[in-house]
Amino acid sequence: MNKLLGSRIDQIPDSVEAGVDTRHGQVLYLENINVSFDGFQALKDLNLYIDEGELRCIIGPNGAGKTTMMDVITGKTRPDTGTVFFGQLVDLLKMDEPSIAQAGICRKFQKPTVFEHQTVFNNLELAMRTNKNVWSTLFASLSGEQLDLIDEILETIGLVGQRNFLAGSLSHGQKQWLEIGMLLMQQPKLLLVDEPVAGMTHQETERTAELLLALEGKHSVVVVEHDMEFVRSISRKVTVLHEGSVLVEGEMDQVQNDRRVAEVYLGTLC
Amino acid sequence: MFSMGLLKNDLGGRIIFYLLAAAAILVPVCNLVVPETSVFYLSSYTVTLVGKYLTYALLALALDLVWGYCGILSLGHGAFFALGGYSMGMYLMRQIGERGVYGHPILPDFMVFLNWKELPWYWYGFDQFWFAMLMVVLVPTLLAFVFGWLAFRSRVTGVYLAIITQALTYALMLAFFLNEMGFGGNNGLTDFKDILGFNIQSDATRVVIFVLSCVALAAAYLACRYIVESKLGRVVLAIRDAEDRTRFIGYRVERFKLWIFVFSAALAAIAGALYVPQVGIINPGEFAPLNSIEVVIWVAVGGRGTLYGAIAGAFLVNYSKTLLTGSLPEVWLFVLGSMFVLSTVFLPKGLVGLFSKDGKEDE
């Protein structure tokens, strides 16, 4: 198993690996981020640091700016001010979405988004970390190792039996897992997961928690979630966002007993 | 062999392939060998008509690749077809030489008529077949490249893209109508005499161009099938269904769109170049916005996103057009419109959807 992982690390292009310098133990730096839409401040002087291998939960009421924060990290939205660094050296504000993804930051959308008209297998194949330019894809074929990797991820996300199903035929929960599987196919350093258990049954939520916990250590994971029980079940450290900036950051118990958090969530939480 | 491997899971494609092979063998025989009195005789009129349908089918195939697979609704594909046609027309014009009405050794009739003394620079080289064939592909693909680069980079999609493709072909139509542009204005290019030294009116030449059209359609079909079966084809489908998702797993969506758009424009241009010697004329009417919309209807009626559906649709709609415009020309547009509405409402997968099982074949 370890050997397998070792060999896979070799496939990661040098340029990318060399660029992400996490010697200081931190994989993501967001500093003084401001984003406004037509005068409305969605993010206000936001600061956030994510450690290597950390599993972090971000909570906050609707409209707090959680999705916008992910948009900033992944290149979808350019902040008005601020800096975003991936490791010590990679300035994400200078990169577009595909290069950020190729550098190792992958995101799951709030609304599960998979390629509905293609099979589960093909969804994973498309996401796989490999050369993604036009000519290479025109002449691409799968190696044995790549096939093994897809099978391994199918196992991880519990969709072995659905391998050749169209993604559109999956249940809501299965689509969420497939999308997480697609992130894993990219062997990312950092996963951004937006509301993974929204609309899931209790059992599905538990499985998702297990899945995310299993990633801890191997990848840094940032999870945005409303479901406090879910957050309690997975998280070490919690960041509370409110009106575009960090309200409180700390251990779950600490955060839950915080007076300001209670105020913000009054009525929305029991 | 290679081609049959590609068509292994593609019954529609195999049928089209066999039909094209049969046509390429039987049509020459029935037109050139069979005596005119026989029931098996095929008139030159029919040969040319079917040859014209073949070029329309190639144009429909090109559109299906971008629209059916990549979700780019181009309402301007007729422009690439017409530009390919004009390049071929320019070659054919220069072959006329002294045989024009005014007998000028170099200038085409319309230039003499306009009192032009010299050949405009952009007509240079078109007396050479190889150069003209190069331009057939180069000019439309260059236009597609520049247009696509600007549009896709600015992330123009959906209806907005459809509208600017209409605007593109409309603008070209207006430009080609102008006499000063030097493409024959209103009348376009016509009165062709010969191609590579062969009389363009002769049965043998017509049959050769017919066979070439079959070959071009078959080759283009295989190329398109290869593309849609490749990983690139799956990326393109992914872009159609979830563009953002595709971008966020690391694909440069704009480049894929541009590539497929330019390739498609090249196919449309080749179709135009094969069309012109068969119909004997190219004029600015070919740029008419309605022409491009008709192509979309052929593909929708046949069934988009299948490749063979586009070909079937092109034949079916155009055959109906031939029948109807002969007898009841004024109702044709209404029939065309109804075909489109009926197929979108009742047959979202087009006519071929009636014959294929729902869903796609899994391994």
Ligand SMILES: Nc1ncnc2c1ncn2[C@@H]1O[C@H](COP(=O)(O)OP(=O)(O)O)[C@@H](O)[C@H]1O
């Ligand atoms: N593209 C946009 N244009 C205008 N307003 C936006 C846009 N994206 C987000 N917003 C606004 O910014 C605020 C934060 O949104 P979002 O980040 O989606 O919150 P959350 O994910 O925490 O619920 C909301 O008030 C939302 O309406």
Ligand SMILES: [Mg+2]
């Ligand atoms: Mg959100």
